Amino acid sequence: MQNSVTVIAPVNIAVIKYWGKRNESLILPINDSLSVTLSTADLCSKTTISADPSYESNQIILNGKEENFENERILRCFEMIKQRALEAESCPKELLDCKIHVDSENNFPTAAGLASSASGYACLVYGMAQLYSLKKQEISDIARMGSGSACRSIYGGFVQWQKGVELDGNDSMAVQIAPASHWPDLNVLILVVNDSKKKVGSTSGMARSVVTSELIKYRVEKCVPQRIHSITQAIKDRDFPKFAELTMRDSNQFHAICLDTFPPCVYMNDVSHAIVSYIHEFNKNEGETKVAYTFDAGPNACLYLPEKYVKRVLSFINHVFPNDNQESVEYIRGTPVELENE
Template sequence: MVFTKLITCSGPVNIAVIKYWGKRNEELILPSNSSLSATLNQKELKTVTSVMASESFSEDRIWLNKREEVITNPRLQIVLKAIRERYKQRKGCHDPLLNCKLHICSQNNFPTAAGLASSASGYATLVFAMGKLFDIPVGELSQIARLGSGSACRSMFGGWVKWEMGEAEDGRDCKAVQTHDECHWPDIRLLVLVVSDTPKETSSTSGMASTVKTSELFQHRVNHVVTKRLGLIEEAITQQNFPVFAQITMQESNQFHAVCLDTYPPIFYMNDVSKSIVDLVTQYNAFSREIKAAYTFDAGPNAVIYTLKESVAEITSLLLHFFPPSTQEGFLKGFSFQIDSDQGKLEALKAKVNVPRKVDALRYILLTSVGDGPRVLSEQEHLLSPVSGLPK
């Protein structure tokens, strides 16, 4: 009888508030500074991955978003090797699973390579699924995920997650840890503003390498800024202090993109729409006389706005006014309620906010919250046929 094993899992996106940018060791993916992120609810943003092992397969194969890709990607190979080696150390050379080739099928329900942490959720889900397939202890998985994509280690947990940079040269103390679970701050909401769903021109990997080599601001950031901010924002999350949390989040985003501009040649991830979103949030907070929203941008033009549940309708109404779609159909995603704001206050806001209106500047707005870590899915959710081992 042919040995076969199939498992399917889902994994979340994470959005950093303290940014990871730059490595002190390229091969081991050891970051230049610790970072911290929120794991997002998988209802709106997730990767689903099926991994099937079979003695009948002649080679390892992988399908990403319904297209077969070459499986020779160096990072992917490092992850596959790490999983197999750990399993071999515990089970020995003659276990049937070690004689199997793998078929991997993975799909995102959001844009890939557009600055929405698709590599993080992708590698986290792959490593989690392979961990289940090969029975690897959960405690080892964040370090393996890091070898595929640095920030993937943070998507191995739900809630609020810190990636500890560690000190050891071999990376044994470089890992992700959950600082607060997904239930800790239930009123936090995130508005994901998709400006572009096309791949970015400068990959994060090459961008980081250029920054480390050429940016003087980067060195100042690593040596004098990040550690202090990390301590302050952890305390703000613990105390559910939104104004402090929001201010640090925006300062971090600003400095990350300043470091990109200080890189030579400069790297431009934000565009004119991104800058208009920054202006809108800044003026909205000024009008409110308190910080009610915080923007953050990763390596791409798409914005994420952190806010509290009570402010979602007001902020969304403002976004709909200044960045109106030609058609409302499918523009608001994840909203289970009617957008209903104080019209008098909204009109006053429109009059005060000095941002040019841009029709169809946003592809869509997605509302989400802080969520849990990777999950094992049911047999009905397999992306691969249990019979043929090919995508359904």
């Protein structure tokens, strides 16, 4: 009876953003989204889960600090995984009866507001699935119940989260559209912009947008379906300028919706806006689109760019944000990653 597993799950950064739920409790989105799952070396969560008859209660430690296991989302993921394992008879009943201990760590700065919930929940659910011998194909919907975007981190490479149409969410799941090996020289540079201001969490931000933004309806109906189609083709063709333009346009539209939300959700700061201008200036001076930016629900920039331009772009960034300047930015580098057992 295996009673301890350690797994890692990488972050994913969306190029077509998920923003808004049609069902809050089942975490069903109002639009499809598409992301790239990024290298495990610099950006990942690592989770060890053990089950033992001697444990008296379930326990979870996140980044060295004990958290409440009774948290609604954690508990729901745990109950769903156990139920599925019971139905599949994938592991001994005695193992399912044991309490579990979870120890999870992110190897990137959590304070930076990077996509930590995606890799964290993907890791938790994947670890539980391994413990109870469930297959990966059976758990993307459960990861979704932890944090919507986590369902995309269950797969490597280029991943689409199909919103689905079913009321019960059975068809709302992540699918890989291309493996990491399809476009390995696509790099990401995450520029960590220092910002101490408190932000509106993505759950409450998107709930507010769905109720108050008028632009969000336009985006969902008129923009996202075409964008998903076009960016999938750009990925298949490894057409960087096309991929880049769609990525930047979608990031800009997502933040326009955040500002159209009432009261507005302000995620980008002055440094973020300066980065946007600098990237457009850089691409213009180079005579072609060599780098794209995208921003999640925070001020940090994720730059997508082909490997051959990384040096040039980094020296440009260091030039516009010199180290001695208060606005200096640190960066983390990654590439698309394949997951184990894929």
